[in-house]
Amino acid sequence: MHSNRVKILIIRFSSIGDIVITSPIVRCVREQLNAEVHFLTKEKFQGLVDDNPFISKVHTLQNNLDETIALLKNENYDTIIDLHKNLRTAKIKKAMNATWYSFNKVNIQKWLFVNFKINFLPQEHLVDRYFKGISALNVINDKQGLDYFLPPEFSFDLSSHNLTKGKYIVLSIGGTYTTKRIPNDILLALINRLNKPVVVIGGGEEDSKNATYLEQHSSNKSLTNLCNKLSINESAYLIQNAAKVVSGDTGMMHIAAAYNKPIESIWGNTHPLFGMYPYFPKKTENLSNMHQVDLKCRPCSKLGSSSCPRGHFNCMKLHNVEEIVKNCNSIEGIQ
Structure with missing residues (x-):
């Protein structure tokens, strides 16, 4: 009935x-x-x-x-x-x-x-x-932003990874498409210049291989590699308790927005104008910094590609790392 x-x-x-x-x-x-x-x-x-x-x-x-x-x-x-x-x-x-x-x-x-x-x-x-x-x-937008809910019984021990709530930066290195992934040289330059604890997350063999490379070559002694070791909910919890999130155009970026986390988003061949940028409809403070390289060939795809059509991948390789570092290191209360 x-x-x-x-x-x-x-x-x-x-x-x-x-x-x-x-x-x-x-x-x-x-x-x-x-x-x-x-x-x-x-x-x-x-x-x-x-x-x-x-x-x-x-x-x-x-x-x-x-x-x-x-x-x-x-x-x-x-x-x-x-x-x-x-x-x-x-x-x-x-x-x-x-x-x-x-x-x-x-x-x-x-x-x-x-x-x-x-x-x-x-x-x-x-x-x-x-x-x-x-x-x-007759349904209207309540302007309360995105939601992401963890199970009521969910638990994750930050201290087991020597992490403290609000005292670390999450670096999401994953991406479905190659042209949405941040290159290792940019990631390494970023990690080495940050004066904060950094947690690297991602999923799959490719992300795991890249994270291992970063771990082996980084001079940042406060780098924690949790790539391919977490569930989506565990990654979400890490994001929820982070001071800031650095990410490409990925799902983790949107989970960060759901938790109202400050985000440094690094864009490759896709573009925020497609309407998939971090969504903060009611926040007066600037929680989202979107980093883009102004190129005549960009965007070259609405979703992403397996490789740069022109072979140079400058939309990612020419990012101003110092600007991202400055925004991350300016967070108060993190050492």
């Missing part, structure tokens, strides 16, 4: 940062519509939303899309909010007897910016485009 409470499915399959960015929609839909909110994502990202108190149930995408659709049909949703918007979500929406809403992906504007450097992109964050997409629901 269907209750009087409206039942809403929100869809975002991947990845870390993109899912974290959906959190204001989840929160506002739940609170303003008193809705029962379900979330559909890939199994590997389920942990990102499992402990969100605004989500009543998490569904995972099956290998067979028809199986997923059959399971979702049993829920009798009133509304679907599609925050992924691809062929699979189109098939899901077509199969369901529910009103649906989505958002403008501004793909034409992105294509013009990448290929001809003509900028017709809206001057707004992706979160704000999401809210425009569901405006007919």
Whole structure:
């Protein structure tokens, strides 16, 4: 029997940062519509939303899309909010007897910016485009920013790594694409100039190899390498208790924004104008410093690439390390 409470499915399959960015929609839909909110994502990202108190149930995408659709049909949703918007979500929406809403992906504007450097992109964050997409629901942005929730029973001992809350800087070196990863020479120059304890995080073999290189060649005696040794939640906890976060255009950058951490974001071939910069809608103080190299060839991709199309990778290699160091070393209360 269907209750009087409206039942809403929100869809975002991947990845870390993109899912974290959906959190204001989840929160506002739940609170303003008193809705029962379900979330559909890939199994590997389920942990990102499992402990969100605004989500009543998490569904995972099956290998067979028809199986997923059959399971979702049993829920009798009133509304679907599609925050992924691809062929699979189109098939899901077509199969369901529910009103649906989505958002403008501004793909034409992105294509013009990448290929001809003509900028017709809206001057707004992706979160704000999401809210425009569901405006007919009369749900408004509460300007409370992003959320990231750890399990109630979660624990992590900072002292086991000789770390103290608020006394270290997290350096996130990961990235799905090569052109979004900070090169080792830039990372090493940064680490060696910092006068603070630094914790390196990341995941996967490539990040682990790079972190080992940094550990072996760094002169910073307060460097802690936790790369490929932590879960996403453990990395999030480290970020939550850090003094500052230095990151490329990655999911960890958005988790840092969810915890209102000061962020030094280092951009490569992607661009903040795509709407995926650190989201601080209500903060009057400047928590976000976005470092970019002004090049005629940038951006050369909206997502990232396996290599620099022109071979020089100057969008990363020419960053002003001293400026980043100055911002990090100016944090009060850290030694």
